[in-house]
Amino acid sequence: MKRIGVFVCHCGINIAGTVDIKRVVEAVKNFPGVVYVEDYKYMCSDPGQNLIREKIKSEKLDGVVIAACSPTLHEKTFRNTVSQAGINPYNCEIANIREQCSWVHTNMEEATEKAIRIVKSIVAKTLLDESLVPIKSPVVKRALVVGGGIAGIQAALNIANSGYEVVLVEKEPSIGGRMAQFSETFPTLDCAQCILTPKMVDVASNENIKLLTYSEVVDVSGSVGNFKVKIKKKAKSVDYEKCTGCGICVEKCPVKVPNEFDRGMSERKAIYTQFPQAVPNKPVIDRENCTYFQKGKCRLCERVCPFGAIDFEQEDEVIEEEVGAIVLATGYELYDVSNMGEYGGGELEDVIDGLTFERLLSSSGPTSGEVRRPSDGKVPKTVVFVKCVGSRDPEHHFPYCSKVCCMYTTKHAMLYKHRVPDGKAYIFYMDVRTAGKGYEEFYQRAQEEDGVIYLRGKVSKIYKSDGKLIVDGFDTLTGRKVQVEADMVVLAMAIRPSSGAEKLFNLLKVSTDANGFLTEAHPKLRPVESLTAGIFLVGCAQGPKDIPDSVSQANAAASMISVMFSQDYLIHEPIITGVNEDLCSGCGICVAVCPYDARKINREKGTVEVNEILCEACGACAAACPSGAAQQKNLTDRQIISMIKAILEE
Amino acid sequence: MIKPKIIAFYCKWCTSAGADLAGTSRLTYPPNVIPVRVMCSSRVDAEHVLEAFKNGADGVLIGGCHPGDCHYETGNYQTLKRVTLLKKMLEDLNIDPRRLRLEWVSAAEGKRFTEVVKEFTEEIAKLGELKVEKL
Numbered sequence A: 001m002k003r004i005g006v007f008v009c010h011c012g013i014n015i016a017g018t019v020d021i022k023r024v025v026e027a028v029k030n031f032p033g034v035v036y037v038e039d040y041k042y043m044c045s046d047p048g049q050n051l052i053r054e055k056i057k058s059e060k061l062d063g064v065v066i067a068a069c070s071p072t073l074h075e076k077t078f079r080n081t082v083s084q085a086g087i088n089p090y091n092c093e094i095a096n097i098r099e100q101c102s103w104v105h106t107n108m109e110e111a112t113e114k115a116i117r118i119v120k121s122i123v124a125k126t127l128l129d130e131s132l133v134p135i136k137s138p139v140v141k142r143a144l145v146v147g148g149g150i151a152g153i154q155a156a157l158n159i160a161n162s163g164y165e166v167v168l169v170e171k172e173p174s175i176g177g178r179m180a181q182f183s184e185t186f187p188t189l190d191c192a193q194c195i196l197t198p199k200m201v202d203v204a205s206n207e208n209i210k211l212l213t214y215s216e217v218v219d220v221s222g223s224v225g226n227f228k229v230k231i232k233k234k235a236k237s238v239d240y241e242k243c244t245g246c247g248i249c250v251e252k253c254p255v256k257v258p259n260e261f262d263r264g265m266s267e268r269k270a271i272y273t274q275f276p277q278a279v280p281n282k283p284v285i286d287r288e289n290c291t292y293f294q295k296g297k298c299r300l301c302e303r304v305c306p307f308g309a310i311d312f313e314q315e316d317e318v319i320e321e322e323v324g325a326i327v328l329a330t331g332y333e334l335y336d337v338s339n340m341g342e343y344g345g346g347e348l349e350d351v352i353d354g355l356t357f358e359r360l361l362s363s364s365g366p367t368s369g370e371v372r373r374p375s376d377g378k379v380p381k382t383v384v385f386v387k388c389v390g391s392r393d394p395e396h397h398f399p400y401c402s403k404v405c406c407m408y409t410t411k412h413a414m415l416y417k418h419r420v421p422d423g424k425a426y427i428f429y430m431d432v433r434t435a436g437k438g439y440e441e442f443y444q445r446a447q448e449e450d451g452v453i454y455l456r457g458k459v460s461k462i463y464k465s466d467g468k469l470i471v472d473g474f475d476t477l478t479g480r481k482v483q484v485e486a487d488m489v490v491l492a493m494a495i496r497p498s499s500g501a502e503k504l505f506n507l508l509k510v511s512t513d514a515n516g517f518l519t520e521a522h523p524k525l526r527p528v529e530s531l532t533a534g535i536f537l538v539g540c541a542q543g544p545k546d547i548p549d550s551v552s553q554a555n556a557a558a559s560m561i562s563v564m565f566s567q568d569y570l571i572h573e574p575i576i577t578g579v580n581e582d583l584c585s586g587c588g589i590c591v592a593v594c595p596y597d598a599r600k601i602n603r604e605k606g607t608v609e610v611n612e613i614l615c616e617a618c619g620a621c622a623a624a625c626p627s628g629a630a631q632q633k634n635l636t637d638r639q640i641i642s643m644i645k646a647i648l649e650e
Numbered sequence B: 001m002i003k004p005k006i007i008a009f010y011c012k013w014c015t016s017a018g019a020d021l022a023g024t025s026r027l028t029y030p031p032n033v034i035p036v037r038v039m040c041s042s043r044v045d046a047e048h049v050l051e052a053f054k055n056g057a058d059g060v061l062i063g064g065c066h067p068g069d070c071h072y073e074t075g076n077y078q079t080l081k082r083v084t085l086l087k088k089m090l091e092d093l094n095i096d097p098r099r100l101r102l103e104w105v106s107a108a109e110g111k112r113f114t115e116v117v118k119e120f121t122e123e124i125a126k127l128g129e130l131k132v133e134k135l
């Protein structure tokens, strides 16, 4: 049997004032396993700790119980103390006789009785404690960032600038994300390109960043510190080693298709760069629209390319990368306007969404920044903006608030008024939410300086009559129906997770909420980590948010990753729940209850396996296991039951 | 042991921290409850509760984080499911299911912690000593 020493602290009068220390000491002497008991005024003081160390040696103790304050305060302290005297720290336990005993009871008799029971239960636990060593696993000091919007760019740059390699995977031909499509940004109205493109260029020129555009993650295995990722590089049909990005091929290509970047309001070629400041600034061939790939002839681009860079034979290539951490920055897209039949979405050409309006405002957009409506190119004299379209509508669409629409709609109305000073801008709103630095002032400015008209109420219907768009609404402030004859309508559509993101999230086994956004490991304390260790969430992939919030999250994730990479090994508490293979029938019940995906069925062996580094030690699996094969280290069923018995024994 | 005898399982992150707060705030409550600290309320198994009753406990209290607040995201939902089943099981064993109680107490709810303990202790006192023939 173990030789246990119990050290009872008076904590001045904090414990000794209501607990009869002498009686505790006398009672403890008789507990099984206890070979030595001593009390002292302040056990956590230097003399107190010295006393413990001395007695461990002189009494040959191999287990220690400290009856004192809450383990939250000094468990670490005392575990250090005992390890200095050569005992494995996991053989030292704390009996909380202060916060949960002496401080909450007034009757000495009763408090003493309770303290004795508490100490007895902890002695019973300690008797069965095993020596444990922290789990160590090596870290591959490279990160993968998926998604090259502002969030992914910021995360990649920060990690790279901390001295670690980053693989940045973007599915489109260029990085930049939604922000690259904007004209100006709230609340300062600085030009989006001016603040974004320098960062995009930094990504391209950073030696630590391996940029893989036109690429997608197709497989992931391994776990924190050591993921193996398969990435498919889609064939660009252009040899980027040779291509200088001169653009002659694009100019000569005879095929014209709607330009997605301009939301279909302009045309691009079959060989194209997404936008003038694209990074990398080299074209790809869209094989679905290329005459050569579809009909077998043309190859005009090949003939005009001065560098012989066109490569029709190029194939998709799958490469493998090893990384220690993954950042998910897959962003968002807008809920399609065609979901809003009552607003003429998808039917009426001049009913558009916010991103489309950004392109109309942008000086590099299809109208060079003049606001001209899609149907006939006329400058609209009355524009109606409708907020919360598809958001905050649990019955028909989505329950959540898309967060950025209040601000960007204000921005839109303001910028419209700057472009068309004699135009009228109406905003239909449910609420105006302007929490953010300078945001409320921005909203006030739109009303006061730019004369934007805010109408509180919902729009019931939008239809066309006599060449006008009739917007029927209800002003809840005046209690009257309102009707506005508009030339163009901009719908602030709900923010949705990127299409295709769900597939990726499933692949990575990271969980999402009911709306498809990534779930954080803890909503308050671990906001940029996923429940899967080593996988981080930033930007709109985690939920609707603006640029400053996306950047903050990216900085946070990058710094957490840098901390992780600053060590050669991941160190993990060893109180995990293991598997006794002799008892395990491989039923998999524990696999289902584990929130961290730490448990897996090994089909060959017919038992469950644990990835110790992923186990966070909640013990849910141990309770769920029907055979007792899953046991939490140093909190086994045997330990819990012996604690119960120790408490209740007369 | 002081009667009625109550065993309590508190999760480390919320309820045990709430109990500590009751202490640092110098609130008082009856001394009948002896705590067993677990990492999460979901660690508590039917076997633990039954062992407690078998060995003479008159009541068993399980304390976890509020729904949505479990340190391990979903642990307390497992606990809720398990306790619901366990109460049925207790009925079959002729043990009044009120003797087992699940409460959500957060780390900030020192006051609420004391109220829960007081109320539960009174309820168990009313139910009286548990006499189990065999378990």
Ligand SMILES: Cc1cc2nc3c(=O)[nH]c(=O)nc-3n(C[C@H](O)[C@H](O)[C@H](O)COP(=O)(O)OP(=O)(O)OC[C@H]3O[C@@H](n4cnc5c(N)ncnc54)[C@H](O)[C@@H]3O)c2cc1C
Binding pocket: A146, A147, A148, A149, A150, A151, A152, A169, A170, A171, A172, A175, A176, A177, A178, A179, A182, A184, A185, A186, A187, A215, A216, A217, A329, A330, A331, A332, A333, A334, A354, A355, A358, A404, A408, A411, A498, A499, A500, A501, A504, A538, A539, A540, A541, A545, A546, A547, A548, A550
């Ligand atoms: C109309 C409108 C106007 C706005 N105006 C402002 C403003 O003025 N100020 C402001 O602060 N905020 C504004 N916002 C919000 C802003 O757009 C977001 O905060 C920001 O773009 C979020 O960046 P992100 O990197 O998370 O996502 P995104 O910009 O969406 O970038 C995600 C990137 O990931 C890529 N990707 C997606 N899936 C995958 C995959 N499976 N594999 C690889 N790559 C993938 C995408 O192609 C994209 O490049 C506005 C939003 C809208 C809708």
Ligand code: FES
Binding pocket: B011, B012, B013, B014, B015, B039, B040, B041, B042, B063, B064, B065, B070, B071, B072, B075, B076
């Ligand atoms: S940690 Fe408190 S209930 Fe799970």
